[in-house]
Amino acid sequence: xxxxxxxxxxxxxxxLADWQSNAELLIGLxxxxxxxxxxxWLQKYGQKY
Numbered sequence: 001x002x003x004x005x006x007x008x009x010x011x012x013x014x015x016l017a018d019w020q021s022n023a024e025l026l027i028g029l030x031x032x033x034x035x036x037x038x039x040x041w042l043q044k045y046g047q048k049y
Contacts, residue, residue, distance in 0.1 A: 007031030
């Protein structure tokens with residue numbers, strides 16, 4: 001979840017600072033997507049019943 005929050009904060013900062021570079025936006029997007037995938041993977045394989 002922390003990776004998703006970091007990605008969202010980075011995207012918000014990019015918008016508020018009016019940065020037009022694709023690198024910052026891409027890094028934010030990658031953080032959100034990887035955080036989502038990692039969260040799903042941990043929910044599926046991280047718990048022992």
